[in-house]
Amino acid sequence: MxxxxxxxxxxxxxxxxxxxxxxxxxxxxxxxxxxxxxxxxxxxxxxxxxxxxxxxxxxxxxxxxxxxxxxxxxxxxxxxxxxxxxxxxxxxxxxxVLEALAQLSPSVGGAVITKGEGRNLVLQVDDAEELHNWKCFALRGESGVKFNRIDVNKKLKRAVIFAELKEAERATFWCLNKNKTHRSNAVTLKMTDKLVMLEPPAAPALLGDSVALRCVAWGAEKVEKATFYKNQIEIPDITADTYNITATPEASGTYHCHATYRYSHISATAAEKEGDSDAQEIKVIDGPPAASITVSGHYLECSCPKCPDNCTSCYWYYTPFNDKYNRTRLPEDNPTIYLKEAGNYSCRMNCGKGFSRFSQHYRHKAQSGSGNVLPIILGLLLLVIGLLIVALVAKKQRKKRESNIQEANKDKTTGGDYEQLHLKDTAVYHTLGESTGKDKAEGEYEPLKKTKEETVYHTLGSGEGQSQGEGGYQGLESVKAEVYQTLSSEGQSQGEGGYQGLESVKAEVYQTLSSDASKNPEGEAGKAFEHLSQKAGEALTEEENPYEELKAEKQKKEPSKETE
Structure with a gap:
């Protein structure tokens, strides 16, 4: 039972x-x-x-x-x-239709590796301090495994895992945070057992992106010549080892390449080799909406017109020029930021369960410490302005000195021993050098040019023992001018104070007698002619001419001499 x-x-x-x-x-x-x-x-x-x-x-x-x-x-x-x-x-x-919070990407190479090899994958998260709380996984065929640990580099703000296919033909790798609420994007690596490989990017081909298909040969430094095929049809005019395509719906298809190469690093006479790669599928998709950056001076503004309404906040990122993996999230969460350090700037929108695509990088080419450029420029500008002010002041002072010199020269010309006479038709006087002869006494003037019928009076220089006495004037007449010369030599026949008419010409020549050797008339020793200054161009009238009085007195004296 x-x-x-x-x-x-x-x-x-x-x-x-x-x-x-x-x-x-x-x-x-x-x-x-x-x-x-x-x-x-x-x-x-x-x-x-x-x-x-x-x-x-x-x-x-x-x-x-x-x-x-x-x-x-x-x-x-x-x-x-x-x-x-x-x-x-x-x-x-x-x-x-969004992107994951964290990014996982190959450090080098694309999505295809040879059998038995591996590749480093770099993990980047917004909060680098939380990297130790992330775990990474791999799916090889139907078997899923977890990495025991990841190598965190706090200085470089990233973590690295070594991805291997083992015996699988393909494997997918990704990472999760401790709470399994956020993850990275997934990277799929595919195995090939051929020496020639076509390496598409590990990231999906998103509409509008540029996609590089690289033809490489295992162990060779470079491919000497490459031929690319799409859906078994040769693509003409492409011989370089890289074929760049623009991701459009028409670009989707199956690609492979044929390569010619040598192991020249082993031997300079290495034989030429060639081979075909496996076919790789390129599927162009319309990915998440991308954020965009608008530049306004030193300010950047982030926007995403095609993003869903729940994309409310903006995240900004900075990446140095020399390290594409050292991306740092900036503290600003506003749509607009001010540029500081030189490097690449990008942004994306937070949409709750995911993010928009990153914007294109904006390359800020200013040197490090560009925030100090404005003060430096202002300082230089002030320095230039200061130099200009100094130059203007110096120029003004130089002009003032020149003006003072001109005024001094003018005063010297109009004052002193001789007065410059400005005549109607410009009479020019030339000071003759000292002479001991009778014809040219010391300090005498030689008339060069004279307008007709113009009387010029010249102040006789002072001299010891002169006959005319103090304050005397010597009248000089023109209109078929008579030239008088004061005789100052000792033992002259005319006697004291005599005048000798030299010549009558239309040009009048006046000579001032100033010889110290001439003797004065008796009873008038110690008396000198007084130098009287007058304004340039000023002429004495007949009523003011003292010469007439002197002449009258002379005429009175002369008859008395004849009587004696």
Whole structure:
């Protein structure tokens, strides 16, 4: 009886096992799925063939593993599988058209590596102090593993993991924070066993981006010549090792390359080699909306017109020119910031469960410490202004000195021993040098030019023992001018105070007698002619001419001499 009961229970268990429902699981187990991720669905509990139903529509795919590469909102829906007539519970997929909080990217190279090799992946997060709270994972085929540790570099504000494929043909790597609320983007690496590789970027090809496809040969320093193909059709006029395409819907397709290369670093006469790469699929997608930067002087403004309404705050980032992985989130969360250090500036919008795409980098080329440039410029400007003021003051003082010199020269010309006479038709007087002869006495003037019928009076210089006495004037007449010369030599026949007419010409010549050797008349010793100054151009009238009185007195004296 007991054996029959045991048999019946065993038969029931067998029947229930044959009727077990399949189960759909989604890998990786992301808290959120972002546009561009690779997602794998696995139908468990049964065997092939497997039917896949998406949003109620049966798919031609019959493998129990379904791989979706570079997912977009077009992949949204309910996923279920059917095995042995049994359907699984549907599993939803919702793709957010946003980017993840943290960034994971290869330090060098692209998405393809050779079998048995690995590649460093660099993790960057906004708060570098929290890097030690992040964990990283890998999905190789259907097996998921967690990295025991990640290498955190606090100085460089980043962490590094070494990604290996092991025996898998492809593997996906990503990182999560401690609370599993935020994650990085996912990086998928693909294995090849060929020496020639076509390396597409590890990041998805987003609409409008520039995508570089690089043809490389394992172990060779460079590829001497490369030929690229799209969908098995050669792309003409491309021989360099890199083919750059603009990500448009028409650019989607399958690419491979043919390379010619040498191991010249091993031997200068190394033989030429060539080979083909594996084909790589390039799928261009319309990614998250991108933020944009507007420049206004030293200010940057971040905006995102195509972002959803819940994208309310702005995050700013600074990256030095020489270190693209040393990206630092700035404390400012305003749409506008002031530029400081030289480097690359970018921004993105926070949209709750994710972020907009980063804006294009704005390269601020000012040197480090550019905040001090304005004071330096102002200082230089003030220095220049100061120099100009000094120069103007010096120029003004120089002009003042020149003016004083001119005034002094003018005073000297109009004053002193001789007075400059300004005549109507410009009479020019030339001072003759000292002479001991009778013809040219000391200090005498030689008339050069005289206008007609003009009387000029010249002040006789003072001299010891002169005959005319103090304050005397010598009248000089013109209109067919008579020239008188004062005789000052000792023993002259005319006697004291005599005058000798020299010549009558239209030009009048006056000579002032100033010889110290001339003798004065008796009774008039010690008397000298007084030097009288007069204004330039001023002439004495006949009424004021003292010469007439002197002449009258002379005429009175002369008859008396004749009588004697």
């Amino acid at each position: 007991k054996s029959l009961l045991t048999l019946s229970v065993f038969l029931v268990l067998i029947k229930e096992d044959n009727g077990e429902k399949p189960e759909v699981s989604r890998l990786p187990r992301f808290p959120q799925v972002y546009v561009g991720d690779d997602v794998t669905f696995i139908c468990k509990g049964g065997s092939n063939p497997t039917k896949w139903i998406i949003n109620g529509i049966e798919q031609p795919h019959q493998n129990h593993v379904m791989l979706l590469t570079t997912v977009t909102p077009h992949n949204n829906g309910q996923y279920e599988c059917e095995q042995n007539g049994e359907k699984s519970v549907p599993v939803p997929l919702t793709v957010l």
